[in-house]
Amino acid sequence: MTVFRILRVDLSREHFTEEIIKEDLLKKFLGGRGLAAYLALKEIPRGIDPFDPSNKLYIFSGPLSGIATISSSRVNVTTRSPLTGVYTHSNAGGNFSYWLRKSGYDGLIIEGKADEPVYLVIKDGEPKLKPAKHIWGKWTGASTKIILEENGFPPDETKAGVAVIGPAGENLVRFAGIRLSDYERFAGRGGVGAVMGSKLLKGILVWGTRDLNKELVDRAKFMKVNTDIVKRIATHDTTKVLHRYGTNVLMNIIQSIGALPHYNFGGTGKLKDVTPVSEEYIKDHYPTETHGCYNCPIGCTQMPTVKSGPFKFTVTEKYVKQEYENTWALGPNVGLTDPEANLKLQKLANELGLDTISLGNTLSMAIELVKNGKLNLDIDWGDAGSLEYLVYKIAYRDGIGDDLAEGDYRLAVKYGMPQLFVGSRGQGLPAYDARALKGFAIAYYTANRGGDHLEAYTPTWEVFGVPEKVDPFCETQECIEKQARIVKWNQDLFAVVDSTIFCKFENLMPNIDTEKDFANLYNAAFGWDLTPQDVLTIGERIFNVERLHWVREGKWVKDELPPRMREPIPDGPAKGHTASKMFDEGIKVYYKLRGWVDGKPTRDTLKRLGLEEFDYLL
Known part of the structure; x- marks a missing residue:
């Protein structure tokens, strides 16, 4: 019989409970997003504040994660969202899902709130909470390395699964994310990192030796099915393009049909040349490494760096995990097409632990409010220095950053222009x-x-x-x-x-x-x-x-x-469309x-x- 093993972690009581999801429920909801949505509906009290200790974090792998070699090492995080006030699910790749299952569990339910900052360690089914006051406040990259080294691992994210929050999560920024190993993977959307921060949980390390293949009913049959699918994926042209250019290959494609938003969706369908922030340009002009999630036949992760100039990466920063969404959010959406400034902003967001999409939406909202005389800030579209300054302000809820840390919807409402918000249910x-x-x-x-x-x-x-x-x-x-x-x-x-x-x-x-x-x-x-x-x-x-x-x-x-989606695009290939x-x-x-x-x-x-x-x- 197939089972799904969950470790329930009560931070308030420092208590651990193992629970088993039986096959009948597993067949209805599987794991990951589905099972978490079902349990959250039954367990999270109606009407609570997302930062209340009774809110829960469901960090779930899936029944085939770590077994199938088809991009299967992804993990889902479900909770009541600080950004929307109700429900969110967010998932990330890397290797955390694989090591979570190897540790002996298929999912974690985090509830309650610690008395002081802690991190969770699970090795071969043995969970422990460890003090994290000395890590609290550190950026995500440094936090990951410290947790690895304190638990007997080299500072190599391939050797164990690690999830951490940065200052944004600690300071309850409503769009803070969770960084997962390896290569800056993020469960970003909906503010899951802020919920983790509200519980004073700085991080999680998972590792183990569980033999996942023993749980297969017919390993030979499974591998035959799996291998057939892998071959079809590995030989397709889409795989080749994604491996070479990653997701940011979309930048010029979406721009060419007039569907790339600019200036908080207020700009035209095709306002300017975005080639400098396209992946083709970045690959040609900046050193870039290519990586993949565990057990992935595609390997689409592009990791460029900037080695000189005002936006030069430091020795500890090295490379940044770059994606289309990140590049757009901190690029055309805020009027920025300088590739080096764009990459630096992405790196800063990852280190501070911010969802790049909501960050870009919030920054563009702030600029619009300035343009409408509602907000007193010295900033304009494409102003890289001011944008970088505001990213720090947001992560630490410093000054005007405290307002921006609430996200674009709340910012628009507070300053009297809710019609500028372009999103759904409070998420841009x-x-x-x-x-x-x-x-x-x-x-x-x-x-x-x-x-x-x-x-x-x-x-x-x-x-x-x-x-x-x-x-x-x-x-x-x-x-x-x-x-x-x-x-x-x-x-x-x-x-x-x-x-x-x-x-x-x-x-x-x-x-x-x-x-x-x-x-x-x-x-x-x-x-x-x-x-x-x-x-x-x-x-x-x-x-x-x-x-x-x-x-x-x-x-x-x-x-x-939203109202802006009823306004016609003024020019470009999609001119006149709503x-x-x-x-x-x-x-x-x-x-x-x-x-x-x-x-x-x-x-x-x-x-x-x-x-x-x-x-x-x-």
Whole structure:
């Protein structure tokens, strides 16, 4: 029988409890995002402040993490979000998930609050809490090395799994993230690092010798299925491009179709040349290392450095893990196209422990408020020095940084211009304009953790044509219905991916049939009998449980489009386009497909998905 081992850590009592999730529940929610969403709905008290000790952090691996060699070493963090006030899930790659499972546990539930700063160490099933006062205040890179060395490891992040927060998490910045080993992986969105900071938990180290392959029902069959999928991934052109350029290969692609936002989504669809912050340019001009997560056949991580000039990296900084979202958020979104300043800001955000997307959104909001005479700051678009100054201010909640540490939504509301906020449920949007990539007009605003591109990634079909090509500008009834259908499918599928918990890049490849491949992997590993449709039903069940978090709180239940997305793009390839029609008409189709009314699942929908236990929330 397949089981999921959880270590419950009560920081208030310094008490550890091992719990077992049995197979029947595992089959309904898997691990990672799905199981965490279910347990959080049952366990986190309604209406509490995210910084209350009764809030919990669910740090979960997945049933196949560390076994399958298909980008499977990812970890999910779920909690009540300081940024949105309700629910968030955030995941990261690297090797933490692998070492968590090797340590003897598949997931951690952190509750309560320590009396003083501590960090958690788990070696081969033996948990301990250790003092962390001497690490409190240190940046994420230094903290990681100290924790490794204090526990008998060299300062090499490949040798054990480490999760830490930086000053931003310690100071309860509402968009602080958690840095995970190795190579600056981040669970960034929603403020999960601030929840960790509120519990005075500086870090976690996991390591062990558990033999994960012993838990496979039929290892030979599993490896045959696994190897077939790996071969298809490794030989696809998408893998080759991602390995060479990483995710920032998207910069020029998204710009070319008029979908790259500038200036807090207030600029034009194609305002300026963004080539200097494109990956092609950076690879040609700056020394760059390429890495991959544990057990990954793609290896997309790009790590450039700046060796001279005013933004030169220090000896201890070395390289920065660079991604498209980070580069956009601290680049075009704040009017900055100097690649060296951009890389330095990314490095600073990683060391201080900040979610780069929300950081960029907040900085751009601050500049807009200055432009509107609402905020007295000496800053302008593209002003690298002032931007760097504000990043420090935010991380330490110093002066005006205390306001900015609340995030872009609260900042806009406090200074009387809520219409400038571009996001959903209190979380700002990432690097795609929904007026030009219209699938996001549905996907962004129905995402259960707030404005988000990874609950359904519409460029997969709008740009790359997988599973089918959809014109991103099309607004006929046929296109609207097609977009709503594919968004729902992708949301259900990605809920499973985040619960298994795998990387999403395989879904860019037409030779990968995710539903079928997942069913085959689970059946071979554990002797289950899933069909591809069963896989999608699991995802639909998870997505509905997540929506129930909002229903229970009575907050931001009905999906809404922000005012800026109703304003036409003034020029460029997407000139004149808005997100209004796709959202207004598409949401009707989407709700019908979901079996929802005004953003809420119906009792019939809950019954169909086996979620009758939550009827009382409706």
